[in-house]
Amino acid sequence: MLPRYRNILIALFVMFLLAFAGLVALFHARADEYAVGEAKRQALNALLVHRATHAYVTKVQRPEIYRLKDEGKLYKGYFSPLVMSFTFISRSMKDLLNLEREKHGLEPIYFKLASENPRNPLNQADAGEKELLRRMNANTLGEYEKVVDLEGQKWLYLAVPIERSNQGCQKCHGDPADAPAELVAIYGDKAGFHESPNAIRALISIRVPLHSIVAAGDRMAHVLTLVTFVVLAAIYLVIALLILRIDGQERKILKQNSELERLSMTDLLTGILNRLGLKQRGEGIMKSAIRFHHPLAALMLDLDHFKQVNDRYGHAVGDAVLKRFSEIIQANLRGSDIFGRWGGEEFLILSPYLRLKDGVKMAEKLRLAIEGAEFDGGIHLSTSIGVSEYRPGEAATPL
Numbered sequence: 001m002l003p004r005y006r007n008i009l010i011a012l013f014v015m016f017l018l019a020f021a022g023l024v025a026l027f028h029a030r031a032d033e034y035a036v037g038e039a040k041r042q043a044l045n046a047l048l049v050h051r052a053t054h055a056y057v058t059k060v061q062r063p064e065i066y067r068l069k070d071e072g073k074l075y076k077g078y079f080s081p082l083v084m085s086f087t088f089i090s091r092s093m094k095d096l097l098n099l100e101r102e103k104h105g106l107e108p109i110y111f112k113l114a115s116e117n118p119r120n121p122l123n124q125a126d127a128g129e130k131e132l133l134r135r136m137n138a139n140t141l142g143e144y145e146k147v148v149d150l151e152g153q154k155w156l157y158l159a160v161p162i163e164r165s166n167q168g169c170q171k172c173h174g175d176p177a178d179a180p181a182e183l184v185a186i187y188g189d190k191a192g193f194h195e196s197p198n199a200i201r202a203l204i205s206i207r208v209p210l211h212s213i214v215a216a217g218d219r220m221a222h223v224l225t226l227v228t229f230v231v232l233a234a235i236y237l238v239i240a241l242l243i244l245r246i247d248g249q250e251r252k253i254l255k256q257n258s259e260l261e262r263l264s265m266t267d268l269l270t271g272i273l274n275r276l277g278l279k280q281r282g283e284g285i286m287k288s289a290i291r292f293h294h295p296l297a298a299l300m301l302d303l304d305h306f307k308q309v310n311d312r313y314g315h316a317v318g319d320a321v322l323k324r325f326s327e328i329i330q331a332n333l334r335g336s337d338i339f340g341r342w343g344g345e346e347f348l349i350l351s352p353y354l355r356l357k358d359g360v361k362m363a364e365k366l367r368l369a370i371e372g373a374e375f376d377g378g379i380h381l382s383t384s385i386g387v388s389e390y391r392p393g394e395a396a397t398p399l
Contacts, residue, residue, distance in 0.1 A: 002254075005247040009240055016236050020228060027224045031217030036147065038217075039156035039208040046109055046206050047160060049097075050090055057086040079182035087113050087123065087202075110155070110207035113162070117201070119192035129159070129205055136161040136200050147210070154214070155207040161200045173201065269319055270326040273340030278348055281338050285350050286390070293392035296352050297359030300386040301329070301366070303345035313377055320376045325383075332369050356389035363387050 062084060068074040081088040090113060098108035114125035116133060125133060135141035144159040165173065172179050174197075176189035195201045265277030273281060289296040303325055310318040322345070329347065333339055338350040351359060363385040370383045 001244070001247050002251060005243050005250075009243060012236060012239060016232050020232055023228050024221075024225050027221040027228075028218070031221040032214070034220070035210050035213040035217045036156060038213045039210055040145075040158075042109060042208045043156060043158040043206045046094070046097075046111055046208075047158070047204060049093070050111070050204060053090050053093060054086055057084075057089055077181040079180035079186070081186065085119075087118075087120070091120075091122070107209040107212050109209075110205070112205040113202050114205045115192075115202035117192060117195065119187040123202070125203075125205075129203060132159050133161075133200065133203055136203060148207075150207075154210040156210060158204075158206040158208075160204045160206075162202050162204060164198050164200055165195060166198075267341040270323050270341055272326050272330070273338070275340070275342055278338065278340040278342065278350075281340075282348075282350055285338060285352055289352060289390055289392070294353050295355045295392065296350065296390040297354035297356065297362070298388045298390070299349040299351065299359060299363055299366075300342070300388075301347040301349065302384045303347075304382045304384055306345040306381075309379065309381070313379070317376055317379075321379065321381065324373070324375050325370065325381075328369050328373050329366060332366055354389075356387060359387040359389060 065074065065078070065084060069076055069078060083089075091111070094109070094111040101108055112129075113123050114129040114133070115123050116125050116130055118124055132141065132144055142161070144157075146157050148155050148157045172183060173192055173195045176184050176193045179193070265273055265280060267274040267277075285296060288294075303321070306318065306321070309321055322341075326339075326341070326347070329349070330339055333349065334351065336352055340348055342348045349362075351362065354362065367383055367385055370381060373380075375381060
């Protein structure tokens with residue numbers, strides 16, 4: 001694969017990975033927000049049920065009982081928490097509601113009408129609730145909401161003050177002498193009495209368990225995570241396949257272009273460099289010699305009497321002679337030497353780091369190799385070789 005496309009795929013993979021990680025974090029954050037929001041809705045529902053119960057007891061049920069008393073259908077001292085105590089009725093309803101929740105596999109909601117001086121010890125405010133009541137009575141706190149950790153489980157805690165006491169409240173929570181006789185008989189003359197007028201005597205304490213809601217949110221986040229992974233993986237796979245296809249096509253084109261370039265610089269008969277190839281390779285060698293100040297020898301070879309070979313033996317033999325000549329020369333060159341066919345029976349050798357005297361020695365070696373060789377048809381040939389040297393600092397003439 002071409003480096004460009006490999007880098008694109010790596011960059012896309014990193015981007016997709018970061019996007020996936022970001023989305024997963026977002027899903028779980030939203031799941032936590034959902035859990036808290038759902039807990040708030042459940043707490044609000046419990047609060048609204050409580051307020052509706054309070055409204056019914058104070059506006060409908062109690063007035064009806066007072067009417068029955070006034071009409072003599074109930075005796076004046078009648079009192080029963082089952083029908084007249086809003087706190088008792090509200091707590092009983094919440095107990096029944098939690099039983100129904102448990103039947104349906106739902107966790108119970110903690111509900112308490114917390115007071116510092118309750119009639120029922122179940123409603124006794126703890127230290128935290130007492131502090132909240134103090135701040136509410138001092139008008140420094142309205143409603144209080146917080147996610148708390150109790151016994152290794154997280155809850156949404158909501159504390160809401162009830163309405164401040166009024167004249168109607170004082171009948172049952174002020175002087176016990178003014179309260180129904182049966183109320184005093186049941187609860188005594190201390191618990192729930194002697195409360196200050198216009199005070200917030202209690203707060204509604206609600207705790208909603210977050211475990212099951214968080215679990216539901218996490219399940220939703222896991223599903224979204226899986227779907228996101230599949231979608232992003234599919235998109236990446238499609239992009240990768242497209243890039244691989246483009247890369248394959250481009251590499252094929254580059255290979256074809258490289259082959260065309262090689263053919264354009266190769267002598268088709270001998271397989272060595274042609275004049276164009278010699279010029280291009282020669283320019284690079286010349287620039288290197290100029291830049292790094294090293295000598296460069298050039299050897300021009302001419303195959304003697306080659307025309308007579310063609311005339312006497314034909315072009316097929318002449319072509320074979322040129323091929324054999326090229327093979328012999330190549331076999332006697334260094335790996336750094338550049339060898340090519342300049343044209344016809346003329347050949348050129350460029351030898352970097354070779355001085356004139358060493359170039360002459362090389363020429364003699366090549367001359368002897370050609371003279372000692374036997375070509376097709378028992379032909380023996382010779383070659384003429386001219387040698388020149390580029391010396392560092394001299395002006396260079398392009399090929």
